[in-house]
Amino acid sequence: MKALCWNGKMDVRVETVPDPKILNPRDAIIRITATAICGSDLHLYHGLIPTLEPGDILGHEFMGEVVEVGSEVKNTKVGDRVVVPFTISCGQCFYCEKTLWSLCDNSNPDAYKNAVLNGYSTAGLFGYSHLYGGYAGGQAEYVRVPFADVGPLKVTSSLRDDQILFLSDIFPTGYQAAENCNIQPDDTVAIWGCGPVGQFAIRSAFLLGAAKVIAIDNVPERMEMARQAGAMVISSDENVRELLKEFTGGRGPDSCIDAVGMEAHGSIYDDIKQKLKLETDRPYVLRQAIMACRKGGTVSIPGVYGGIIDKVPMGAAFGKGLTLKMGQTHMKRYMDPLLQAVEEGKIDPSFVITHRVKLDAAAQAYSTFSKKEDGCIKVMLTP
Amino acid sequence: MDEINSGSETHPDSPSVQGNHGIKVTKSCTIKSSRETLYAFWRKFENLPLFMNGLVSVTQNGNSSHWIAKSPGGKKVEWDAVVINETLNELIAWRTVEGSDVSHAGSVRFKPAPGNRGTEVTVKFEYDAPGGKLAAKLAKITGKEPSQQVEKDLTHFKAVIETGEFPTTQGQPKGEK
Known part of the structure; x- marks a missing residue:
């Protein structure tokens, strides 16, 4: 089959690789009908997540048709149309039973590596380095899905692939980010980053009843897409903290969402430290969000961080009694209700797609997306 | 080390590993299952190759057992x-008899975890690595260190019990390097 393989920093290629096989009784094989490049794939593309190996197949946003199931998969059958969450969950451990799906104890075969980094291992992820299990990803024609009796969501309605695909990651991720803000009816939510997760966070904040959403970015087409959702938009090139104060009567936003993560721009200090490998992540947005948030507010972090950061204003977070919420998305909490929201027409997730290309052209699409060229916000790939 | 005779000065009469170059490992994990189930699974030593890396077979004969592994x-x-x-x-708790290729002593303890969290499983292991502590240090660098191996085995034990399989990527597709 064809698959997008990582071969080094800024070097991904579509190659011919063997088809995936059932390896465990609870596996399924999915024929991919639609997949996408995620903003977090760019961290891999830029070589910022350690333990990727040349030849690793990327991709964690995908959907398709079940073509084979293992002997223990009873609730999913050949021919089912499914969308697959990017986190892999066993469904039986302490964490899965508490619906903390992304913290699954049993899905990461390289758990000990992850535990060195994080203290305890979290769930395996598709196509996201050997810290997260080294599972082959879904930017391919076929993919093996472990614990296929738990993750995949069956879709029977007549919705198109492009309306369903983003239930695999970015829609639930944006939604969890907004839900983590515990939004009250008169609240103002500030959201840094108008990439795909930011776009879904903006719309989710409104779905959850926010009175006002202020989005921060400096890429014109992304700012425009945020405006279309009803957000006020601030350029990140301006004095963001002063403008946020002005737009909230001096109080500050009730909650702040960092939908940017480890590769934020704006701080030469962090650029240099990251290049010198003195710091793995550039937490420019996180610092700003902590400083801007009102007293007693919440900073919610869906943007990915992978390692060590410094000069985070912990004193401000402590002094203002902030709540910090973060982590990979507990996908299965959200997939069903958000599918329902799409079926009811409350949101059409395909709004975010700017580029539709064949899997064969994926390498070029990575480059275009990485450089934010050609108005690129979200790339959907079809095999 | 109350469970195993560790070969230390406090148990001079029943050393399981000779001299002072035994390497001690202690690892714990919590498994969502009853003590009875876990104990029965483990006590049937023939089951251990299901989750212990490198262990090929164990045959039991009363209180004694014969173990075959691949280095x-x-x-x-x-x-x-x-x-x-x-x-x-x-x-x-067990101990190898004299004349074994790999001299070691080990124990596994099962304790109820709080609430409905299952059972706390603690493995203690004392091990006479060929080449002693220096060899173990080298093994740590090359990733074949016993403490890491015990941790991996315990993780596999937990996965087998909780999910019926253990996660793997062995045999999945990959691009050519």
Whole structure:
């Protein structure tokens, strides 16, 4: 089959690789009908997540048709149309039973590596380095899905692939980010980053009843897409903290969402430290969000961080009694209700797609997306 | 080390590993299952190759057992062990008999975890690495260090019990380097 393989920093290629096989009784094989490049794939593309190996197949946003199931998969059958969450969950451990799906104890075969980094291992992820299990990803024609009796969501309605695909990651991720803000009816939510997760966070904040959403970015087409959702938009090139104060009567936003993560721009200090490998992540947005948030507010972090950061204003977070919420998305909490929201027409997730290309052209699409060229916000790939 | 005779000065009469170059490992994990189930699974030593890396087979004969493993270099390693301490549903401790290729002593203890979290499983292991502590240090660098191996095995034990399989990517597709 064809698959997008990582071969080094800024070097991904579509190659011919063997088809995936059932390896465990609870596996399924999915024929991919639609997949996408995620903003977090760019961290891999830029070589910022350690333990990727040349030849690793990327991709964690995908959907398709079940073509084979293992002997223990009873609730999913050949021919089912499914969308697959990017986190892999066993469904039986302490964490899965508490619906903390992304913290699954049993899905990461390289758990000990992850535990060195994080203290305890979290769930395996598709196509996201050997810290997260080294599972082959879904930017391919076929993919093996472990614990296929738990993750995949069956879709029977007549919705198109492009309306369903983003239930695999970015829609639930944006939604969890907004839900983590515990939004009250008169609240103002500030959201840094108008990439795909930011776009879904903006719309989710409104779905959850926010009175006002202020989005921060400096890429014109992304700012425009945020405006279309009803957000006020601030350029990140301006004095963001002063403008946020002005737009909230001096109080500050009730909650702040960092939908940017480890590769934020704006701080030469962090650029240099990251290049010198003195710091793995550039937490420019996180610092700003902590400083801007009102007293007693919440900073919610869906943007990915992978390692060590410094000069985070912990004193401000402590002094203002902030709540910090973060982590990979507990996908299965959200997939069903958000599918329902799409079926009811409350949101059409395909709004975010700017580029539709064949899997064969994926390498070029990575480059275009990485450089934010050609108005690129979200790339959907079809095999 | 109350469960196993560690070969330290406090147990001079029943050393399981000679001299002072034994390497001690202690690892714990919590498994969502009952003490009875876990104890029964473990006590049937024939089950252990299901989750212990490198272990090929174990055959039991009363209190004694014969173990066959493959070393990281692919060499066959064999030893005989005896159960030296046992409490139903709580504790199993064993020790290799003299003349074994790999001299070691080990124990596994099962304790109820709080609430409905299952059972706390603690493995203690004392191990006479060929080449002693220096070899173990080198092994740590090359990723074949016993403490890491015990942790991996315990993780596999947990996965087998909780999910019926253990996660793997062995045999999945990959691009050519």
